[in-house]
Amino acid sequence: MTDIQQTATYDQVRTRIREYVLALVGLPDMADDQPLITDHVLDSIAAVQMVAFVEGAFGLQVEDEDLELRHFDTIDGLVGLVTGKLGLR
Amino acid sequence: MTGAFRDRSHHRLPDDLPAAADTWERAGAVDRAGVRAVAAHGLLGLTVPAGYGGGGLSLRESVEAHREVAGHSPSLQSLLVVHGMVCHAVRRWGRPELREDLLPRLARGELLGAFALTEQEAGSDLRALRTRLREQDGQLLVTGRKRWVSFGQLAHVLLVFGVGAGGGTSVLVPVGAGARVRPEQVTTGLRASRLADVTFHETPVPPSAVVGRPGFGVPHVATDCLTVGRLFVAAAAVGVAEAAIGLAAAHAAARMVGGEPLGCRQLVRALLAEASVAAEAAWHSVCSAADTLDRADPAAALAASRAKFGAAQAASLATAHASRVLGAGGLTEEHRLTRLDQAARTYQVIEGPTEVLKDLIGAAVVNQARGAVPHADGVVCAQEGDDRARTA
Numbered sequence: 001m002t003d004i005q006q007t008a009t010y011d012q013v014r015t016r017i018r019e020y021v022l023a024l025v026g027l028p029d030m031a032d033d034q035p036l037i038t039d040h041v042l043d044s045i046a047a048v049q050m051v052a053f054v055e056g057a058f059g060l061q062v063e064d065e066d067l068e069l070r071h072f073d074t075i076d077g078l079v080g081l082v083t084g085k086l087g088l089r
Numbered sequence: 090m091t092g093a094f095r096d097r098s099h100h101r102l103p104d105d106l107p108a109a110a111d112t113w114e115r116a117g118a119v120d121r122a123g124v125r126a127v128a129a130h131g132l133l134g135l136t137v138p139a140g141y142g143g144g145g146l147s148l149r150e151s152v153e154a155h156r157e158v159a160g161h162s163p164s165l166q167s168l169l170v171v172h173g174m175v176c177h178a179v180r181r182w183g184r185p186e187l188r189e190d191l192l193p194r195l196a197r198g199e200l201l202g203a204f205a206l207t208e209q210e211a212g213s214d215l216r217a218l219r220t221r222l223r224e225q226d227g228q229l230l231v232t233g234r235k236r237w238v239s240f241g242q243l244a245h246v247l248l249v250f251g252v253g254a255g256g257g258t259s260v261l262v263p264v265g266a267g268a269r270v271r272p273e274q275v276t277t278g279l280r281a282s283r284l285a286d287v288t289f290h291e292t293p294v295p296p297s298a299v300v301g302r303p304g305f306g307v308p309h310v311a312t313d314c315l316t317v318g319r320l321f322v323a324a325a326a327v328g329v330a331e332a333a334i335g336l337a338a339a340h341a342a343a344r345m346v347g348g349e350p351l352g353c354r355q356l357v358r359a360l361l362a363e364a365s366v367a368a369e370a371a372w373h374s375v376c377s378a379a380d381t382l383d384r385a386d387p388a389a390a391l392a393a394s395r396a397k398f399g400a401a402q403a404a405s406l407a408t409a410h411a412s413r414v415l416g417a418g419g420l421t422e423e424h425r426l427t428r429l430d431q432a433a434r435t436y437q438v439i440e441g442p443t444e445v446l447k448d449l450i451g452a453a454v455v456n457q458a459r460g461a462v463p464h465a466d467g468v469v470c471a472q473e474g475d476d477r478a479r480t481a
């Protein structure tokens with residue numbers, strides 16, 4: 001999936017993340033600022049899956065310093081983390 | 090039962106493991122000499138990268154060792170589980186200085202790590218944790234009580250989960266003056282695993298000992314560790330199932346009933362057939378879960394839960410069937426089957442009780458369908474908010 005890493009645009013990243021999170025949550029739609037972890041929308045296993053997804057889908061390494069709730073609690077947070085690391089902002 | 094593991098010559102099991110296991114079980118304790126012996130065989134650093142002095146094995150390779158050790162000594166295998174979870178947490182989520190400092194010593198077994206999640210009031214429900222982490226003068230002060238810490242009587246560092254200003258946090262706490270360690274009552278299963286009841290009162294640790302960021306210890310680091318732990322316990326459960334089948338098959342071949350071996354009876358063959366197919370299926374699911382973890386596949390946590398659930402069931406079935414085949418002899422307290430039987434029962438409770446895992450696995454099955462059904466929008470089970478926080 002390195003093609004994504006090389007050619008992804010901001011919008012593509014958001015779409016990919018939205019699709020993944022919605023599938024994980026099992027809902028057809030959800031707001032991008034809906035808290036996932038703090039509102040217990042995701043179970044703990046799904047929360048851990050998101051880290052692996054971000055690393056696998058975008059060829060990134062999630063480091064200890066990236067582990068902040070604001071990066072993983074919402075779709076917006078995930079988009080911010082990934083686009084930041086990919087230099088898309 | 091010599092797997093690929095035994096063929097990797099640099100990681101052989103100690104030759105006297107079967108005899109040592111009998112001694113530990115009788116004494117209700119794996120001793121320090123036993124721990125030194127397994128450390129000398131590299132068993133405490135199996136999956137630690139070679140650059141840190143470990144064996145550098147993949148999880149797929151390491152599950153062979155867990156399976157084999159558990160067939161002899163389920164108690165010793167539980168040391169490999171908890172120490173392995175601590176190694177995993179430090180490698181994956183520890184700060185660089187913590188990694189450089191601790192991983193080589195953990196891999197050599199000079200430092201023993203244990204996993205301190207469970208509390209009196211918080212077993213499978215992680216949201217009920219009461220251990221508190223408070224910042225003061227640039228340090229974290231840990232206050233709380235942890236129960237059922239496997240090998241807590243021998244460990245030098247505990248990976249402790251508690252709640253601090255940033256939320257659920259995991260921190261490596263040295264077992265020293267600031268911790269009171271008392272032996273738990275010996276459990277029937279894994280009876281030699283040196284369980285401890287540990288109390289901290291304002292025990293100081295430096296901020297660099299936090300593993301993962303504050304707020305990420307629970308659920309992230311905990312669930313990540315439990316995923317690896319579940320895989321290891323699943324491998325152990327297969328080892329236990331296979332060892333029980335081995336005992337039962339040997340008895341069925343040798344024991345004469347009505348002029349012919351017991352193994353000529355169809356009902357006895359049926360018991361062995363059911364047990365061996367269940368064990369084989371469980372092993373395949375362990376191997377495939379190990380592969381998903383090695384690939385860092387997002388489905389790994391679920392795969393490990395599925396494997397652990399299945400393997401614990403297989404171990405319970407195999408030991409119950411073996412007990413029937415072995416008759417009275419197998420029911421004596423010191424018979425090896427008794428150790429396996431009680432381990433199987435314990436595997437249904439630790440590292441995610443069977444009911445909790447079924448709930449998780451079933452929820453994932455339903456979720457998959459829900460995503461595909463348009464009019465299911467907004468369907469949330471009444472107990473969902475509650476259940477989703479449970480993982481242990």
Ligand SMILES: Cc1cc2nc3c(=O)[nH]c(=O)nc-3n(C[C@H](O)[C@H](O)[C@H](O)COP(=O)(O)OP(=O)(O)OC[C@H]3O[C@@H](n4cnc5c(N)ncnc54)[C@H](O)[C@@H]3O)c2cc1C
Pocket residue numbers: 171204205206207211212213214236237238239240276278279282284435437438439440441442443444445448476479481
């Ligand atoms: C030999 C041994 C070694 C251990 N080692 C460690 C260790 O090293 N570190 C550590 O932190 N802990 C350890 N533990 C503790 C172990 O992880 C807990 O026993 C386990 O998490 C279950 O918690 P509990 O015993 O408080 O049971 P409870 O949480 O009270 O659960 C009891 C039972 O209730 C049912 N149940 C619970 N929740 C649900 C649910 N949501 N849905 C349906 N049914 C449910 C299950 O059947 C479960 O078995 C060990 C335990 C043993 C016996």
